[in-house]
Amino acid sequence: MSRKIKTTTVRDKKNKIFQLPKNLPISYLLVIPFVLEIFAVVGIVGYFSFRNGQQAVNKLATQLQTEVSERVTLHLDNYLATAKHITQINARAIELGLIDLNDYQTSGRYFWHQIQTYQNVGYIDYILPTGEYVGAGRWLEGRGVTIDEISARTNWNSYTYTTDPHGNRTEMVYESDYAPLEETWYQETVKAKKPIWNQVYAWEDFPDILSVATSFPVYNSDSSLIAIAGVDLQLKGFSSFLRNLEVSPSTKIFVIEPNGLIIADSSKEPPYKFENGEAQRLKVFASQDRLIQATAKQLQQQFGSFERIDREQRLVFDLDGKKQFAKVTPWQDELGLDWLVVVAMSESDFMAEINANSRTTIFLCLAALIMAIILGLKTASWITKPIHRLNDASSAIAKGDLEQTIEIRGVKELNILAGSFNQMASQLKISFAKLDRINQELEHRVEERTVEFLKAKKTAETASRAKSEFLSNMSHELRTPLNGILGYAQILQRDRSLTSQQIRGINVIYSSGNHLLTLINDILDISKIEAGKLELFNTDIELEPFFAGLEDIVRMRAIEKNISFASQAVTPLPTGIIADEKRLRQVLLNLLSNAIKFTDTGEVILKVSASYATATEESNLQTFRFEVVDTGIGMNPQQLDKIFHAFEQVGDLQRQQEGTGLGLAISKQLVELMGGKLQVSSESGKGSTFWFEVVFPVIEMKNRKAIERQNRQIVGYQEDSKHILIVDDREENRLVLQNMLEPLGFKITLAKDGQQEVDLALKTKPDCILTDLMMPVKSGFEAVKEIRRFDSFKDVVIIAISASVSDAERRQSRSFGCDDFLPKPVEEVKLLAALQKYLQLTWIYETKASLQNESVVTEAVSLKAPPPEEMEKLYELAMLGSMKKIKEQAMYLEELDQKYAPLAAKLKNLANGFQEKAIVNLIEQFL
Incomplete structure (x- = not known):
């Protein structure tokens, strides 16, 4: 008894928790939750659909603004380029006297x-x-x-x-x-x-x-x-372009100056207004277009003034209760223009269809609710009828009518349905619980993978920065001792008292140092290529001296291997082009050096041709084709697949040891940076052909007089003595520059840091300052900036000389006030060329008489000279110091004509004694 009472009490307590109102019809119980559920689901879906629509509109507006801004700035570049191009053409024509x-x-x-x-x-x-x-x-x-x-x-x-x-x-x-x-x-x-x-x-x-x-x-x-x-x-053409841009109905595009004056806009409003009877340019705040005016006020309110906007900005604001999007993009060019491109658009342009969809959604919700109520009531009637019959039968049995036969149609089905439903609900609950756990596990895994990815990315970025810093530091550290090695090698090469053996030793030192410098530059170039930071710096190139210098370098290498080298202009070439001279020379030298390296017999040919890149000859663009053809060992298909990979080399082991494996990889990237593609065809044992085509602007250049090849050195200059201040924290670097310049008559003052540079500059007032950039106490950058503040030093020549060769440091040195930049190791030729340019110097060369001994001059008078081309070959062999090839060439002259026998005998005699200077002096009598 006590058990039953206890059980009933617990059950009553449980029922009170879910107690329903009395006399609630079952139809309500079935219909109301069903209707509320549909209403909630449809409402939530409609809300999120509207929110997603707004987010999509914001994203679309941002993308559209970016696209429009890019189109406007691109058109602005092209539009203004016309005036700059015409001015440059006319200025060039005036310079050339046209x-x-x-x-x-x-x-x-x-x-x-x-x-x-x-x-x-x-x-x-x-x-x-x-x-x-x-x-x-x-x-x-x-x-x-x-x-x-x-x-x-x-x-x-x-x-x-x-x-x-x-x-x-x-x-x-x-x-x-x-x-x-x-x-x-x-x-x-x-x-x-x-x-x-x-x-x-x-x-x-x-x-x-x-x-x-x-x-x-x-x-x-x-x-x-x-x-x-x-x-x-x-600028009216640019305004027309803005008006013709099809964006959205209310979008406004305008370009203004930092002072607020309108340059162009997409409205039809005139760019001026009358004040006191005079036409005045229209300020953006005075525009009759409300969106343009409101956008300008928002920009001024947010940034204080237009002049403070130095990067791309976005803002969102309300106008007449409608959300507006605006994007401002600073635009500048190299001649000093500083404008702002603004694109403003209204959210309503994109929300109209979404609002219409929202109204349709609301209508569908109401229709769904009505249908749900009708269906709910109908369903309730289907369910309540059997229940009513069951209730009637139960009431009859409760009254003692035990003989009642209860016939309830559908009761069993309802019980089965309820049981099935409960079972299904239970299974669904279990399934959803499992699914929820799986989702949580997946989210946890995604978070873990995301953390791992971020760590890996951070590690990679750190490693990349460390690699760049390491290469930069190593380049700096290696260039400093190389500056001393190559510097003193160049100084010793000027000493006419050295023996042939000493000269060869110095040449070996200089050649080895240059080989190490080339390796350093190749590694830095490949690092820049991998980082995507390699850039081209185009200048005017006069083609005749460019190819002449290239031929001089390559021909000497070809003579050393006893192979023929020729340079052919397949078509007439223009006098000049606009390109990156350093990188074009680097590519051609790499290809020619490789051709000579892998050619033991036969020849190497450089072919150059040019054709117009457009249908008419009025265009200043021409397509240049460069081909390097050799009769060397060639390559098989397997070797062709990997020759352009960094550090990959083909051929025998001896030839592989002669290079770094970077030349072709760098050349391929440089050609692609120029807009071309480096290609190769080769057959094993029959030679190779490398070629590429690039388009260059063509310019007319004054014909410079060809520089006569001479073995004369600079011994001074005609002008009054010039004073040069040399600044470097390393003593060996200061001594290299001092020993290069002091023998030429320059007055030299030395300083070891930036503070001494400033003090000695103010004290001595030099004509030129050669300064390192990274120094203790005060850097070269700080010193140059401080010196340039004095009016008396605004025209003093300042040349930066640094072991850091990054493009950023070059640009930074110019921004701080340097006139030029020379990398370490310092090349004497480039240093003297820079001094000649900026100090307006006229060099004094040693006379040929000082290089010749009288016996050779007297003897040369009686000797018969062979053709000039043969003497040219002898001269090149003598400059290379190849005594063996000089003797072979002398024997060839004897066979050519007996009248050259005396000269041949003299050459063989001098070659046997390794009298290099005497050979050079003798040959120069016939040039």
Whole structure:
């Protein structure tokens, strides 16, 4: 009894927890939870769908802004490049004398033809320091392109002429007292002494036309100003481009200066307004476009001023209760322009369809609720009818009607269904519990893998930085002793009192040091390539001396192996190109050196051809094809597969020991950086051909007189004595530079750190400072920056000499005030060339008479000279110190003609005695 009472009590307590209201219809119990569940699920789905839509819109707006900004900046680069290109062409033509500055008729007609080609160019001109002026442009309404002139012939007034369809002047239609020398753009260009952009301005008579002008000063050889070439570029074409960009209905794109003045925008509003009867350029805050104005105010509010925006920025703000997205991108170019590109767009442009979908979702939710209520009520009736019959039967039995026959249709099915449902629910609960555990385990594994990945990435980045720092430090440490080795080797090579054996020893030292330096440079280059930091630095290259220098280096190597070397221009070549001279020479030398290395007999040929990269010859781009053909040992297919891999070498063991295995790998990357592809074809035993094609801009260069090969040394200079301050914390580096320069007549002062550099510079006022950059007490960077602050030292030549050869340090040295940068080890030729350039020196060379002994001169008079090409070969062999090949060449001269026998006998006699200097002196008599 007590057990039953206890059980009933516990059961009552449990039932109270889930107690339902009295007399609750079962239809409600079935319908209401079902309807609430559907409402909750549909609502949650609709909410997250709306949120996901908003996030997608934000992402889309960001991507769209980035794409539009990139298109605008790219078009801006191309648009402004027209003016810079025309100015550069005209300045180059003035330098080359192609434009006669005193022939105003021809110059004006030339500008007239130029401006016909470029619709967005408003004016092209040049002005002389004397006030003469010639220009052509579209500024006189209804007159087309006119030509302006200021000269003595025009009484120093500005005459404007109309023109015929051929650019010839027809009549003078306008006269003014325009004084270009008083213009701000002229004075700014003279002061800058380099090409610059002038301020954006509105045309006086046509304020809706904005223009920006670029000016290019042209100097003669003594740095005197000849003329200033200029081009005015109209900006209305760029505004049209902005208006034609199809982004979204309310998107606004505008370009402004840091002072807030509008350059161009995508609205149709004119870029000016009238104040006191005068047209003034429109500031962005005064724009009638509300989105442009609101975006500008938000930028000013967030950053204080436009001038503080130095990198890409994004912001989100509300306008009229609608969210707006804006992106501002700073744009600059090398001539001084500093503009901001702003893209602003409204969220509503992208949310319209999402809002429509939301309304559809709400309507579907309501429809689903109504259908759920109807179906719920119908289902409740199907279920309650059997229950009612069961209740009636139960009531009858409770009243004592035991004879009742209970027939309830569907009761068994309901019980089975309930049992099945409970069983299914139980299984589902177990399944979901297992799934939840699996998800937690997966999330845990993902977190662990993510942590491992981040650790591995951090380790790799640390290792990469350590590798770069190690290579940089090792390069610095190795270049410092190499500077002493190669420096003193170059100094000793100038000593005419050395014996042949001593000279050969010094040459071995210099050659070995250069080999080590090449290895260091190759390792640094491959490291830069792997890090993606290798860049090209293009300069003007005169092709004739470029190939001549290349041939001199390669021919000597070919002579050493007794093989033939030839350089062929397959097609006529231009006088000059624009390319990275150092890297192009590096690629060709690598290919030629490899060809000679793997060729024992036969020949090595360098073939060069050029063709126009476009359909017309008016383009300045040409495709150059370089081929290196040899008759060497060749390669099999297996070797061809790996020759371009770093540290991979083919061929026999002896040849592998001659190199590093980096040359072809670096050459391949350099060619690809130039826009080409290095290719090879080879057959074992029949030689190899390496070739590549690249496109270079072609330029016309003045023909320089070929540098005559001479074995003469610089012994001084004609100008007054120059004072040079040498600064380096290593004594051996200071002594190398001192011993290189002091014998030439330079006055030398030495300093061992940056502080001494500043003190001695102020005290001695040198003509030139040669300074290391990394020093104790005060670095070279700090010293140069401090020295440049003094007005009296603004024009003093400062050349950085550093064992660090990174591009960043080169640029940094120039930004701190250095005029040039020379890497260690210092090459005497480059050092003297830099001093000659910046100090305007005229070298004094040792005379040939000082190199010759009288007996050789007297004897040479009676000897018969062979053809010049044979003497050239002898000269090269003598410079290489190859006594064996000199004797072989002498025997060949005897066989060629008996009249050369005396000379051949003399050469063999001198070669047997290893009298290298005497051989050189003898041969020079016939050159």
